[in-house]
Amino acid sequence: MxxxxxxxxxxxxxxxxxxxxxxxxxxxxxxxxxxxxxxxxxxxxxxxxxxxxxxxxxxxxxxxxxxxxxxxxxxxxxxxxxxxxxxxxxxxxxxxxxxxxxxxxxxxxxxxxxxxxxxxxxxxxxxxxxxxxxxxxxxxxxxxxxxxxxxxxxxASALPPQAMPERPPSGDFFCQRDLECVAGTADCQGDAPLDPTCVGCVRGAAYYLSTCVGCHIDGSAAAGLNLNLGGPMFNRIEPLLETVIGHAAHQTQMGEKAHVAETSPERFGRAMPLIDPGNPGNSYLLYKILIGQIALDPSLPADEAEKLRQETERLQAAFVVGMPMPPPPSKPLFRFHPQAPDDRSVTPYVDGIDILSAWILDGAEPRDCSAPVTPP
Ligand code: HEC
The missing domain is CATH 2.60.40.1220 (Immunoglobulin-like)
Structure with a gap:
C-alpha cells in the first residue's frame, strides 16, 4: 500500500x-x-x-x-x-x-x-x-x-577566487543580533555597557516566537503551547523544551500512538511534532503560520496568490486544524515576506531561508540569549 x-x-x-x-x-x-x-x-x-x-x-x-x-x-x-x-x-x-x-x-x-x-x-x-x-x-x-x-x-570554465563550497547555513539563529541595532545602541557600547550581550538587539528565532506570547503564556497558554521565552531578556528555554520541541501538536493527535511525535508517520500530518529539529517540513508550528496572513508574499501576481490560497486550503483540509497563527484580526507582528521595501517586521533571511526555518534546519537548539556565547 x-x-x-x-x-x-x-x-x-x-x-x-x-x-x-x-x-x-x-x-x-x-x-x-x-x-x-x-x-x-x-x-x-x-x-x-x-x-x-x-x-x-x-x-x-x-x-x-x-x-x-x-x-x-x-x-x-x-x-x-x-x-x-x-x-x-x-x-x-x-x-x-x-x-x-x-x-x-x-x-x-x-x-x-x-x-x-x-x-x-x-x-x-x-x-x-x-x-x-x-x-x-x-x-x-x-x-x-x-x-x-x-x-x-x-x-563556467573558471571559478572566482573567492568562491567557497556552499554549505548549509549554521550559526546562532536563535539569538542572532541585528548588527545595525547593535551599532546604533548606546547601551551595547562603552567601557561598562548596560547591555553587555546586546540582548535588546536579538532578532533571531527567539524574538519571532516571542511575538506570540500574548496567547501562548505559561499556565494559561493556548493549546498548552508556551512561547514565554523570557523576553526582553530571552533567557527562558524550558517552555520550548517542555511544550514545543519534539512534542506532537495536540491538533494532530489521532490514534493509539498519538502522544508520541512521529518523524515518518504513515499518513503525513498525523502526530506531527510542533518543531522537528532538522526538519522544518515536518514542523506543525510552521504550517499553522503558513496558512495565515503573515506568510503571504505580496509580490505574487494575483493568479499565483490565488493558487497558493487554494493550496493552503488543501493543507487545512488535510491536517492543519483551527485558526491560522497569529489569528486575525490581530496586527501581525512579523512576516515571512516584506510588504514594502525597508519593511522592518520581516524575519531576516539566511542564504534564502527565513530565520525560523534556518534555526529548525540547523537543529532547533534554544539557548539563553542573555548569556555570552561560549566558544565551542
Ligand atoms: C490571539 C491569540 C493567539 C496568538 C497571538 C497566537 N496564538 Fe497560537 N493559538 C491560539 C489558540 C486559541 C489556539 C488553539 C485553537 C486553534 O488552534 O485554533 C492556538 C494554537 C496554536 C498552535 C497549535 C498547537 C497544538 O498543539 O496543536 C500552534 C502551533 C500555535 N498556536 C502557534 C502560534 C504561533 C507560532 C503564534 C505567533 C506567530 C501564535 N500561535 C499566536 C491563540 C493565539
Missing amino acids: GEASLQPIDAPPVQLIEARATTSLDQNYQPVRTALDPAGTTEVLSTASLVLKFDRFLLPSSVSGAVGAEFVCVSGDLAPVETYADCVNPLALAPTYNPVQREVILRQIEGMPGLELGARYALTVLRPADEAAPAGVRAFDGAPLGSNTRIEFTV
Whole structure:
C-alpha cells in the first residue's frame, strides 16, 4: 500500500515552478542564484547549489536525503533519464526542504566528486517511479510531480577566487543580533555597557516566537503551547523544551500512538511534532503560520496568490486544524515576506531561508540569549 492510495481525488499534480543555480557571487562573496534557462544556455559556478521551487507543499520524505536525493538526477551523461535507475554517475547532492518557500536546496557534498569546470550537465527532476515508490517528488497528500522536468546547463570554465563550497547555513539563529541595532545602541557600547550581550538587539528565532506570547503564556497558554521565552531578556528555554520541541501538536493527535511525535508517520500530518529539529517540513508550528496572513508574499501576481490560497486550503483540509497563527484580526507582528521595501517586521533571511526555518534546519537548539556565547 503506497501513499497514492491515500491521495484525495482533488489533489492536483505537483509542478516545478523554477530551478535556480549559483551563477555568480555578490559583493560579500555570497552565492547569487539565477533561474536555469530551459533552453540550456545558463552557465553556473562549479561550487553551485541548485534550488528547486514547487507550486505545492511537499511530502518531506519524498525529497529527503534519507533515500540519497533519488528524486533528482544531475549527470554529465546527457542521455534521457526516466527513473533514478537511468542516472549515470549522479552528482552527489544533499537536499534540504523549506516549506515556507516550497523550495528544495541541493548542495554538493564535501569529499565527493563535484561539478567539473567547463562541463555540460543535465538536471532531471523526477516523479515517483510508481505508486509505491518512496523517492520522487510528491505533494504532502501524495500527489506526484506531473512530469519529469529536464534542463541542461554548462559549468563556467573558471571559478572566482573567492568562491567557497556552499554549505548549509549554521550559526546562532536563535539569538542572532541585528548588527545595525547593535551599532546604533548606546547601551551595547562603552567601557561598562548596560547591555553587555546586546540582548535588546536579538532578532533571531527567539524574538519571532516571542511575538506570540500574548496567547501562548505559561499556565494559561493556548493549546498548552508556551512561547514565554523570557523576553526582553530571552533567557527562558524550558517552555520550548517542555511544550514545543519534539512534542506532537495536540491538533494532530489521532490514534493509539498519538502522544508520541512521529518523524515518518504513515499518513503525513498525523502526530506531527510542533518543531522537528532538522526538519522544518515536518514542523506543525510552521504550517499553522503558513496558512495565515503573515506568510503571504505580496509580490505574487494575483493568479499565483490565488493558487497558493487554494493550496493552503488543501493543507487545512488535510491536517492543519483551527485558526491560522497569529489569528486575525490581530496586527501581525512579523512576516515571512516584506510588504514594502525597508519593511522592518520581516524575519531576516539566511542564504534564502527565513530565520525560523534556518534555526529548525540547523537543529532547533534554544539557548539563553542573555548569556555570552561560549566558544565551542
Ligand atoms: C490571539 C491569540 C493567539 C496568538 C497571538 C497566537 N496564538 Fe497560537 N493559538 C491560539 C489558540 C486559541 C489556539 C488553539 C485553537 C486553534 O488552534 O485554533 C492556538 C494554537 C496554536 C498552535 C497549535 C498547537 C497544538 O498543539 O496543536 C500552534 C502551533 C500555535 N498556536 C502557534 C502560534 C504561533 C507560532 C503564534 C505567533 C506567530 C501564535 N500561535 C499566536 C491563540 C493565539
